[in-house]
Amino acid sequence: MKPRHKRALLIIAALAVIGVAALLILNALNSNIALYVTPSEVAAGKAPDGQTFRIGGMVKDGSLKRDGLTVHFVITDMAKDISVSYTGILPDLFKEGKGAVIQGRLNPNGEFVASEVLAKHDENYMPPEAKHALEQAQKNGSNK
Amino acid sequence: MIPEFGHYALILAFCIACIQGVLPLLGAHQGRREWLVLARPAAQTVFCLLAIAFAILAWSFYINDFSVLYVAEHSNSQLPIMYRLGAVWGGHEGSLLLWIFLLSTWTILVAQLSKALDEFMVARVIGVLGLVTCGLLLFVLTTSNPFARLLPAAQDGRSLNPLLQDPGLVFHPPMLYMGYVGFSVAFAFAIASLLSGRLDAAWARWSRPWTTAAWVFLTLGIALGSWWAYYELGWGGWWFWDPVENASFIPWLVGTALLHSLAVTEKRGGFKSWTVLLAITAFSLSLLGTFLVRSGVLTSVHAFATDPRRGIFILIFLALVVGSSLALYAWRAPKSTMGGKFSLSSRETLILLGNVFLVVSAGSVLLGTLYPLLIDALHLGKISVGPPYFNSVFVPIMIPLLVLMGIGPWANWKNTDLVIVIKRLWLAGLVAVAAGIAIPLLMGQFTWLAGVGFLLAFWVIASGCLQVIRQARVGKPTRSFIGMQLAHLGIAVFVIGITMVGAYQEEKDVRMSASDTVTVGGYEIQLQSVAAALGPNYKAMRGTFLLIKNGKTEATMYPEKRSYFSSTMPMTEAAIDAGLTRDIYVSLGEELDDKSWAVRVYYKPFVDWIWGGCLLMALGGVLAISDKRYRIKLKKQIS
Numbered sequence: 076m077k078p079r080h081k082r083a084l085l086i087i088a089a090l091a092v093i094g095v096a097a098l099l100i101l102n103a104l105n106s107n108i109a110l111y112v113t114p115s116e117v118a119a120g121k122a123p124d125g126q127t128f129r130i131g132g133m134v135k136d137g138s139l140k141r142d143g144l145t146v147h148f149v150i151t152d153m154a155k156d157i158s159v160s161y162t163g164i165l166p167d168l169f170k171e172g173k174g175a176v177i178q179g180r181l182n183p184n185g186e187f188v189a190s191e192v193l194a195k196h197d198e199n200y201m202p203p204e205a206k207h208a209l210e211q212a213q214k215n216g217s218n219k
Numbered sequence: 220m221i222p223e224f225g226h227y228a229l230i231l232a233f234c235i236a237c238i239q240g241v242l243p244l245l246g247a248h249q250g251r252r253e254w255l256v257l258a259r260p261a262a263q264t265v266f267c268l269l270a271i272a273f274a275i276l277a278w279s280f281y282i283n284d285f286s287v288l289y290v291a292e293h294s295n296s297q298l299p300i301m302y303r304l305g306a307v308w309g310g311h312e313g314s315l316l317l318w319i320f321l322l323s324t325w326t327i328l329v330a331q332l333s334k335a336l337d338e339f340m341v342a343r344v345i346g347v348l349g350l351v352t353c354g355l356l357l358f359v360l361t362t363s364n365p366f367a368r369l370l371p372a373a374q375d376g377r378s379l380n381p382l383l384q385d386p387g388l389v390f391h392p393p394m395l396y397m398g399y400v401g402f403s404v405a406f407a408f409a410i411a412s413l414l415s416g417r418l419d420a421a422w423a424r425w426s427r428p429w430t431t432a433a434w435v436f437l438t439l440g441i442a443l444g445s446w447w448a449y450y451e452l453g454w455g456g457w458w459f460w461d462p463v464e465n466a467s468f469i470p471w472l473v474g475t476a477l478l479h480s481l482a483v484t485e486k487r488g489g490f491k492s493w494t495v496l497l498a499i500t501a502f503s504l505s506l507l508g509t510f511l512v513r514s515g516v517l518t519s520v521h522a523f524a525t526d527p528r529r530g531i532f533i534l535i536f537l538a539l540v541v542g543s544s545l546a547l548y549a550w551r552a553p554k555s556t557m558g559g560k561f562s563l564s565s566r567e568t569l570i571l572l573g574n575v576f577l578v579v580s581a582g583s584v585l586l587g588t589l590y591p592l593l594i595d596a597l598h599l600g601k602i603s604v605g606p607p608y609f610n611s612v613f614v615p616i617m618i619p620l621l622v623l624m625g626i627g628p629w630a631n632w633k634n635t636d637l638v639i640v641i642k643r644l645w646l647a648g649l650v651a652v653a654a655g656i657a658i659p660l661l662m663g664q665f666t667w668l669a670g671v672g673f674l675l676a677f678w679v680i681a682s683g684c685l686q687v688i689r690q691a692r693v694g695k696p697t698r699s700f701i702g703m704q705l706a707h708l709g710i711a712v713f714v715i716g717i718t719m720v721g722a723y724q725e726e727k728d729v730r731m732s733a734s735d736t737v738t739v740g741g742y743e744i745q746l747q748s749v750a751a752a753l754g755p756n757y758k759a760m761r762g763t764f765l766l767i768k769n770g771k772t773e774a775t776m777y778p779e780k781r782s783y784f785s786s787t788m789p790m791t792e793a794a795i796d797a798g799l800t801r802d803i804y805v806s807l808g809e810e811l812d813d814k815s816w817a818v819r820v821y822y823k824p825f826v827d828w829i830w831g832g833c834l835l836m837a838l839g840g841v842l843a844i845s846d847k848r849y850r851i852k853l854k855k856q857i858s
Contacts, residue, residue: 081563089575096579099612100586107608111601129603144730144817163728164808164817167789178603207601 109178113208115215118155122181130157130187131176131208139171150177150187154212161189174206222287225275226366232268233356235261239349243342247414255338258345259330265352266327269320276316276365277307286372289313289365295376295785297756298384305389306379311529312365314392318509319355321393321400322348329404329429336425343411344404351403354536362529378785381757387447395440395467399505401433402474406502409495410544413551418491423484426498428844430481434474435840441467442833450795455726455804455821457829460609465588466508472581473501476574483570487632489561490571492552497578499548503541504581510537511588564637566630569623576620583612621675621714624707625651625682647685651678662723662824672718679711699846706839713832719825726822728808732815736767740822742803743767744776749807749816757783759792762807762816766796780807802826 110128112121122128130150138149138158145162148171159177169175169192179189239261246254276289280303285291293310294303308317326348333341359365408426412418444464449457458464477497483490510533561567587604594602625647629640655674659665683704690696725739736745747763759781766774776794783790793806801824808817 078560084563085568085571088572092572092575092579096583096612096616099615100583103608103611104587104590104604107605107611109603109605111603141811143811144728164806164819167791178605 111176111207113211114150114152114157115155115208115212117157117181117187125180127178127180127190129176129178130159131206132157132174133209134169134171134173134175136171150175152208152212154215157187159187159189161192165192221275222279222284222366222368225272225279226364228268228272228275229356229360229364229366232265232272233353233360235264235268236349236353236356239265240346240351240353241349242346243349244346244414247339247342247346252338255342258342258349261349262323262326262330262345265349266323269316269323272366273307273316273320276313277304280304280307283376284372285374285376286368286370287365288367288369291369291373291376293376293379295378295756297784298376298379299755301386301389302379302384305383308392309379309383309388312359312363314396315355315359315363316365317393318396318400319352319359321396322352322355322403325397325401325404326352329407333425339415340411340417340422340425343414344407347407347410348403351407351540354539358529358532358536362532376785378756378783381781381783381786381788381790382451384783385447385451387443387451391440391443391447393440394436394443398433398435398437398440398474399467399470399508401429401436402470402498402502402505404429404433405477405498406544409498410547413495413547416551418495418553420485420488423481423494424849427478427481427485428849430474430477430498431840431844434471434478435837435844437467437471437474438833438837438840441471442830442837445833446830449826450793455793455806455819455823457720457826460587460606462588463512465584465609466511469581469585469588470501470504470508472577472584473497473504476577476581477501479570479577480574483567487561487567489567492548493571493574495548495552497574499541499544503537503544504585506533506537506540510534561632562634564630565634566627566632569627569630573620573623573627576616576623580613580616580620583616584609587612618671618675621679621710624710625678628686628703628707629682643685643689644682647678647681650681651675653677659722662719664723666722669718669722672714672722676711676714676718679707679714683707683711697846697848698842699848702839702841702843702846704839705842706836709832709835709837709839711832712828712835716825716828716830716832720823720829724821724823724826727820729818729820730811730815731818732813735815737818737820739803739820740801740824741768742773742822744803744805744820746816746818749810752779754781756785757781757790760807760810762794762805762818764794764805766803774803776803776805778805778807780809797827799827800825 110123110126112123112128112130114130114132116122117130132150132152135149135151135156138147140147144164145160146165147158147160149156149158151157159179161177161179176193177187177189178191178193179187182188238257242254242261243258246252246257278284279287279290280294281300283290283294283296283303289310289312293306293313298306306313308314326345329348330341330345333344405426408422408429412422441464444467445457448459449455477494480490480494480497484494510530587608590604591602594600626640626644629635629643651674654677655670656665658673659669662669687696687704690700727737727739729735729737731737731746733746733748736743738744743766745765745767747765749760749762752759752761759779761777761779764776764778765772766776774796776796778794779792781790781792782788791806791808793804795805796803801822804819804821804823806819808819810816
């Protein structure tokens with residue numbers, strides 16, 4: 076084999092690896108991205124259908140109810156409320172009146188069934204996604 | 220008054236770092252010896268000044284000087300002394316100071332240990348490091364001064380985030396930073412050789428131990444972080460594909476590729492351009508990691524108070540470093556890329572292929588990490604890329620890499636007969652297939668993922684054993700060889716750990732009252748009581764659990780739910796009964812209505828092998844550095 080051919084073969088091998096990786100990446104990105112949606116958008120029916128997505132907002136004061144290991148609460152952007160249910164142990168920083176980001180999907184009754192509740196690691200910290208939702212709702216409110 | 224001295228030391232260090240960065244490089248370019256010789260003393264002075272600044276900051280923490288804003292924000296008088304010192308790098312400003320201090324430490328080590336190296340080369344290396352130091356010092360002085368005063372002084376500090384009050388924190392950041400920053404040495408060597416046009420085997424031999432050292436620290440740092448997340452965050456996982464974790468993992472992957480590519484450059488004089496490019500990439504990714512973590516664009520444990528100016532500064536700095544070094548690369552990189560001739564079936568080809576896999580995997584992780592930021596920056600909406608993405612992309616890329624790991628060390632340089640390699644490896648293949656089938660069956664359930672995991676791990680182990688046997692027949696193995704074997708064994712041990720945990724761990728969230736039991740992995744866990752307890756700066760609810768196997772009590776476990784006096788944030792402190800073949804992990808959730816508690820229980824088989832594997836890799840690296848050939852060269856050149 077000539078050196079030129081050798082090099083071509085090596086380059087083809089490298090490109091094949093990159094190509095396969097690109098396929099894997101595209102495939103994985105397609106099925107593993109969760110969109111952030113604000114409570115107002117969910118209320119307006121803009122949530123992705125039958126897909127996992129994330130909601131950011133505040134946990135409404137006085138909305139937390141326990142039923143054994145299952146908890147029910149309301150997440151709000153101060154304009155619209157979405158009721159959420161979650162089974163499992165909530166993170167330490169999950170509190171009424173604080174920001175939270177939850178991942179899950181809507182069930183047919185319009186309740187959001189959370190598979191994951193994310194609350195961040197500092198008491199003074201507000202998840203940017205939750206902040207974003209509040210700001211959006213405020214902006215829409217003042218426009219009306 | 221003392222903190223002002225610290226600030227002053229930083230300013231002085233900046234000025235001298237400018238000298239260290241500019242004059243030696245100019246001197247090397249124009250052949251002026253009187254400028255060249257400035258490199259070492261300048262580097263030493265910068266190191267001393269930074270050491271002073273760092274010591275002063277630590278002192279301010281020690282004496283609880285709450286008139287220093289940074290101290291007031293990250294410490295308080297009730298904090299135990301060890302965590303007060305750990306808090307020095309518990310926030311943004313201090314951790315940056317640590318970054319620079321370590322950079323200066325690497326510089327001084329290079330300056331001291333490179334006496335045998337050509338004067339021009341040393342001056343250039345120290346000069347490049349000086350420029351980096353300069354940029355970062357400017358960053359600290361303009362946007363994140365750790366010595367800023369708080370007047371009037373606070374009565375008491377705000378304390379350290381309770382999550383960070385842990386021995387793991389005291390060691391995790393310095394280790395990780397030693398690794399991050401260590402790649403700056405490989406980077407400086409690469410830039411210096413591009414400047415001088417002397418990209419040869421000697422250059423590779425010089426940068427190799429430094430790169431390995433940085434890689435060892437990075438490995439340990441990542442492992443410590445993962446271990447800390449496992450026992451302290453109370454989530455029970457060991458890796459979350461959190462953007463910040465990725466930020467340290469991407470340089471690791473590229474650094475691993477660099478290690479192997481350097482081996483080819485040293486032994487065969489090949490892959491020069493590729494090696495240089497990897498060195499530049501590894502350091503740029505370390506900087507990018509710092510940017511991602513410190514700029515606050517990411518949301519995670521590590522994101523401290525955010526300030527857009529900081530992000531912009533690091534971004535500009537990053538663009539400057541990457542831009543100028545790539546421009547230099549385009550201009551000066553050697554044209555012949557392949558170096559010594561080699562056939563398609565040779566160790567060079569296999570290493571190159573391994574490199575491609577490592578770099579592609581690093582790219583895929585980088586893409587997943589940056590994709591949400593990109594989408595957000597383009598105002599296309601907010602998204603998150605979750606662990607499933609990383610698992611489904613990263614794992615398939617690693618499978619062929621592990622196959623290669625078993626073959627690569629058998630191939631000869633230049634040319635090798637693959638038929639002979641296969642003849643030697645059939646036994647290893649047999650062992651691997653047997654392990655891949657037998658172990659999952661022994662564990663009680665066969666899954667393909669587990670089968671493949673064990674197959675690959677035992678393929679690497681068996682191939683390594685055969686290599687050791689062959690080497691022992693030929694003669695005494697070098698430390699380099701043992702180091703490589705240990706590091707590869709570490710990977711295999713690591714793979715066994717993640718396969719076991721991935722396939723056979725059990726997790727239960729349950730509601731328990733006193734004397735309730737829950738069963739995981741053949742163990743019974745019984746709740747005795749939950750009672751109040753008091754710590755030095757917190758009060759807690761402490762659960763008492765009995766760990767019972769076959770009716771015999773093996774251990775008593777005390778998970779806690781703490782609330783620290785200085786913050787309203789509750790903290791879960793998990794109880795872990797660790798063992799060679801399994802961990803039992805109990806953490807208290809919240810109290811439910813009727814004196815019962817939500818409890819999370821895990822059975823995690825072989826989970827400690829994950830960190831054990833990392834330790835083996837690091838140990839392998841240390842042995843490789845201590846190899847005779849680096850030292851003999853030194854002695855020869857000195858005398």
